[in-house]
Structures are given as C-alpha cells and as structure tokens.
Amino acid sequence: MTAVLPLVRLPVLAVALALLCSGPALATEVPPPAHVDLVDYPTPQANWNAFRDLRRRLENAFDDVCPDTFCEGEYSDYEPMKLRCSVELATGRVNGCAWAFAASELQVDPATGALLHQQPTWLCRIPIGGRTSVASLLASLDGPQPLFQSLPGTRLTVFDALADCLR
Incomplete structure (x- = not known):
C-alpha cells in the first residue's frame, strides 16, 4: 500500500522551507577583519615579496647557526616552519610574531x-615593542643578518627569542 500526502500539506511545507531559507541568518553581514597577516597589510599580498625575502633570510641564518647552537641538543634535525605576524588593520601596528x-x-x-x-x-614568540609598525619591523630586520639584528622596541633579537624557546 502506498501512502499519499494530502495536497493541503505541500503548500504549508513549501512556505515553511521558504521561511527557513530567508531567515535572519542569511541577512547578517560579516564584519571586516580587525587584524590581518603581515603579508596582507594594507591590502591582500601587499607585503608578500618583502616577507618572503625576510623569511628566506631568517631560514638561511638559522641553518647557518643551527649546528653550533640549537641543533647540538637532544634532536639532530630542526626545521623552521611557518613564520607569521599579526597586524592591526586600522593602525598598521604589529601585534605579534611567531615562528613555528x-x-x-x-x-x-x-x-x-x-x-x-x-x-x-615549538611556537617561538618573537618579541616586538608595542607600537611597532610593519615598516619599522621590516626595516629592523633588513640586511644580511636578520637573526642578530635588534627588534623594534626591544634590545632583543630573533636569535635571543629562539635560544629561549628551542632549549
């Protein structure tokens, strides 16, 4: 025996589905982000080349010092992974950086x-002064030895941060 739905219920079902699909959840707008990755400040991928170059120079410097420092310990194979910095979009201030x-x-x-x-x-936090701009961070690490150059707003270097983190 086949069950047949009464025709009266189909319009009710259609109205219910229409109300569910057009409810307030679809009408809400997503607010713009307050923070972005440094590579995306002030616009998407605006600092991609500069940050990629910095990351490459930091990785090369790490590879140079690793055998005589960090890599003498319990593990013989250390690899730098992601390096990221968070930037407040409205001000261009760097909130913080970390290197995995x-x-x-x-x-x-x-x-x-x-x-x-x-x-x-490990997730190593890179110490940066509280009012550091993207431009001053990139400028402070420009040069052949970014691992040993002082970070803005501190007397510390990326090497200092890694020495505390990786040991």
Whole structure:
C-alpha cells in the first residue's frame, strides 16, 4: 500500500522551507577583519615579496647557526616552519610574531627493528615593542643578518627569542 500526502500539506511545507531559507541568518553581514597577516597589510599580498625575502633570510641564518647552537641538543634535525605576524588593520601596528619549528629524532631499536621516534614542535614568540609598525619591523630586520639584528622596541633579537624557546 502506498501512502499519499494530502495536497493541503505541500503548500504549508513549501512556505515553511521558504521561511527557513530567508531567515535572519542569511541577512547578517560579516564584519571586516580587525587584524590581518603581515603579508596582507594594507591590502591582500601587499607585503608578500618583502616577507618572503625576510623569511628566506631568517631560514638561511638559522641553518647557518643551527649546528653550533640549537641543533647540538637532544634532536639532530630542526626545521623552521611557518613564520607569521599579526597586524592591526586600522593602525598598521604589529601585534605579534611567531615562528613555528619542528624537530625529529629517529632511531632503530636493535632488538626489534622498530623505528623509535620523537617529533617535538615549538611556537617561538618573537618579541616586538608595542607600537611597532610593519615598516619599522621590516626595516629592523633588513640586511644580511636578520637573526642578530635588534627588534623594534626591544634590545632583543630573533636569535635571543629562539635560544629561549628551542632549549
């Protein structure tokens, strides 16, 4: 036996669906962002080239100092990952920067042949003075040794921050 829906219910169902689809949830507007990634200040990808160059120079400097500093410890393979800075869109002030790192150590268990592994990660905060602009941050790290140049509003360097974070 086949069930048949009464015709009276179909218009009611159509009206209910129309009300659900046109409710206030669709009418709300998303506010503009208050903060953006440094590469997207003041417009999307405006600082992409400058930040990519800075990141490359920082990574190269890290690779140069790693064997004699950070990489002498418990782990033999440290890798810099993402470097990001948050910028207040209205003022252009840098809220903060952080650099993510990962390391690994792999060994073979001689008795079982199992691979023993450790894979820690760190998120290293880069200290920046409270009123630092995007331009002053990029300018302070311009040059051949950005890892050792003083950060705006502090007497610290990126190297100092990493030494505290990675040990």
